[in-house]
Amino acid sequence: MKKKFLRRDVTRFSKFGNGRGKKAKWRKPTGRDNKMRETRKGRPVIVSIGYRTIKKLREKLNEKTPVKIMNLKDLEKIKKNEIGIVGNIGMRKKIEIAKKAKELKIELKNVNVNSFLKKTEKENKKNSQKEKQENKK
Structure with missing residues (x-):
């Protein structure tokens, strides 16, 4: 367990x-x-010396090397022993990356792919219904 050193x-x-x-x-x-x-x-x-983590586990997440993902090309470059971290990007690209990650079975650290896609689909349906109602008026 990682120890939190405070002043x-x-x-x-x-x-x-x-x-x-x-x-x-x-x-x-x-x-x-x-x-x-x-x-x-x-x-x-x-x-002090002795509290440092094992060299094998340093700078890793679940024993996998973190890789920043900014677009689909970055996602396709990911290897088996790497984990993706979605960068500061827009919603459209984020949805594309989540779909591709689900398809390629790639793990993302800061995005829960299934719940994120469900949530965005619900929002898209609500927005499309609102647009239809506005167009009718």
């Missing part, structure tokens, strides 16, 4: 990142009487 008074002050995502970052304790620096019992641990 000293993170539970005391919100500005140090208590429940604030990216604000919660590591800073080495340097104070003269700092109990955390002295590695006292019951205090949070300090970043």
Whole structure:
């Protein structure tokens, strides 16, 4: 399990990142009487050798190398030991990529292909019905 290292008074002050995502970052304790620096019992641990992940698993997602996908060509280049991460693209391209990924049985990290396609189909039906009603008026 990956350990989350946080700075000293993170539970005391919100500005140090208590429940604030990216604000919660590591800073080495340097104070003269700092109990955390002295590695006292019951205090949070300090970043040190031994906590690093295994080299085989570093920078991987489910033991697969992540690859950024911006278009269909990028999707077709993906190999067996790679996992796709859909980049910051428009809805039309995203739908095309999701359909192709489902067809090629490629795993995408940040898009649940089946639920995404169902959701977009429902939205398209609603939009087409609204357009028909507007055209009748």
